[in-house]
Amino acid sequence: MIYDLVITNIGQLLLPDQGPLKGGAMKQLAVEKQRALGIKDGRFAWIGSHEEGASLPAREKVDAEGKVVSPGLVDPHTHLVFGGSREGEMVLKQAGVPYLDILKQGGGILSTVKSTREETEAELFDKAKKHVRQMAAHGVTTLEAKSGYGLDRETEWKQLKVVKHLNEQGDIDIVSTFLGPHAIPLEYKGKSDAFLEEMIAMLPEIKKQNLAVFTDIFCETGVFTIEQSKHFMEASHQLGFQTKIHADEIDSLGGTELAAGLGAVSADHLVAASKQGIKQLAEGETTAVLLPGTTFYLGKDTYADARSMIDQGAAVALATDFNPGSCVTHNLQMIMSLAALKMKMTPEEIWNAVTVNASHAIGQKAGRIVKGKPADFVLWDVPNYQYIPYHYAANHAKMVWKNGRKVYERMDADVF
Ligand code: IZC
Numbered sequence: 240m241i242y243d244l245v246i247t248n249i250g251q252l253l254l255p256d257q258g259p260l261k262g263g264a265m266k267q268l269a270v271e272k273q274r275a276l277g278i279k280d281g282r283f284a285w286i287g288s289h290e291e292g293a294s295l296p297a298r299e300k301v302d303a304e305g306k307v308v309s310p311g312l313v314d315p316h317t318h319l320v321f322g323g324s325r326e327g328e329m330v331l332k333q334a335g336v337p338y339l340d341i342l343k344q345g346g347g348i349l350s351t352v353k354s355t356r357e358e359t360e361a362e363l364f365d366k367a368k369k370h371v372r373q374m375a376a377h378g379v380t381t382l383e384a385k386s387g388y389g390l391d392r393e394t395e396w397k398q399l400k401v402v403k404h405l406n407e408q409g410d411i412d413i414v415s416t417f418l419g420p421h422a423i424p425l426e427y428k429g430k431s432d433a434f435l436e437e438m439i440a441m442l443p444e445i446k447k448q449n450l451a452v453f454t455d456i457f458c459e460t461g462v463f464t465i466e467q468s469k470h471f472m473e474a475s476h477q478l479g480f481q482t483k484i485h486a487d488e489i490d491s492l493g494g495t496e497l498a499a500g501l502g503a504v505s506a507d508h509l510v511a512a513s514k515q516g517i518k519q520l521a522e523g524e525t526t527a528v529l530l531p532g533t534t535f536y537l538g539k540d541t542y543a544d545a546r547s548m549i550d551q552g553a554a555v556a557l558a559t560d561f562n563p564g565s566c567v568t569h570n571l572q573m574i575m576s577l578a579a580l581k582m583k584m585t586p587e588e589i590w591n592a593v594t595v596n597a598s599h600a601i602g603q604k605a606g607r608i609v610k611g612k613p614a615d616f617v618l619w620d621v622p623n624y625q626y627i628p629y630h631y632a633a634n635h636a637k638m639v640w641k642n643g644r645k646v647y648e649r650m651d652a653d654v655f
């Protein structure tokens with residue numbers, strides 16, 4: 240057999256175990272030295288020693304030069320599709336205006352809603368495509384994308400269609416989430432129950448057209464209450480959706496307990512999660528998706544308590560939360576550094592959190608290097624896997640493959 244591609248001379252090959260990895264299991268990360276990979280028809284077809292790999296017949300060979308190869312990263316929480324941008328809010332944040340106050344004044348999410356309503360589907364598609372390319376360039380081969388900047392039928396629909404077309408037309412797998420209850424639009428001010436019903440009324444058609452796998456809701460002071468979140472999640476479950484929730488990001492409302500109690504697939508943010516909420520995560524099936532980039536970007540000092548979550552037995556995943564207001568980065572590697580520096584996660588926990596646990600949080604079977612599975616992987620220009628959280632804010636990806644196809648290669652100008 241002739242392989243399509245053989246990667247030789249892999250210094251460290253990272254082989255996360257099947258997820259979800261809970262608690263102490265997150266400390267386990269198999270790392271094999273001096274390995275090689277054979278790829279055929281878009282899948283991993285052979286894994287073995289460098290010596291054997293060097294003699295395999297292949298259409299293309301890549302010498303990894305003793306560097307690190309990992310599974311493609313998975314980003315399980317992004318607000319990918321949006322119009323406009325919010326750089327004007329930076330001075331407000333500097334002046335100490337809280338995120339929720341900016342929203343209350345019609346800015347924040349509502350400012351992005353205005354821009355997203357104004358832009359055409361084609362414009363939103365082109366912008367989102369660029370963001371996906373950037374994420375892929377940073378090592379991401381599977382990601383989740385939320386709607387939630389329409390807050391009306393027409394625009395939510397437009398966002399969901401953009402995600403569908405991106406997923407169909409591009410190489411990167413994009414898993415769609417309906418986040419209709421992301422904020423209360425101006426035309427429903429003071430009528431949040433009526434708005435929520437309007438969003439619930441969209442669910443059957445979204446299901447019928449297979450436009451989203453998950454639903455999500457922003458459970459927060461001044462946005463949706465615990466009771467409203469419960470109602471929306473139960474309605475979603477009844478219609479066959481799995482659920483996610485923006486929970487306990489700013490105020491401790493009990494969204495973590497709600498998610499664990501209802502068996503949500505993930506509870507996201509959790510900066511203000513209670514002890515009881517963390518205990519329930521550890522006992523239940525809900526993955527904690529932590530977004531330290533948002534805490535950093537909002538200039539706060541208190542990060543989600545990843546240590547308690549892992550030490551008590553929960554499954555933790557990491558994501559960028561890429562969005563135009565509260566975390567503006569494509570770079571999941573930066574999030575890995577914040578997880579190490581601010582949440583005291585170990586390198587092994589971090590790698591599991593951005594591969595198998597992230598994949599589990601969006602119902603995918605990605606994030607692993609296994610014979611017969613799609614060949615999604617990254618060659619990193621680093622000497623060992625601990626190096627990525629250590630050297631922060633850089634892009635260490637050298638080459639990225641999705642289904643065996645190279646989707647990114649770093650160009651180094653010959654300046655010396
Ligand atoms: O646009 O501010 N937290 N939703 C909930 C966001 C942040 C995104 C945004």
Ligand code: ZN
Pocket residue numbers: 316318485560
């Ligand atoms: Zn979010």
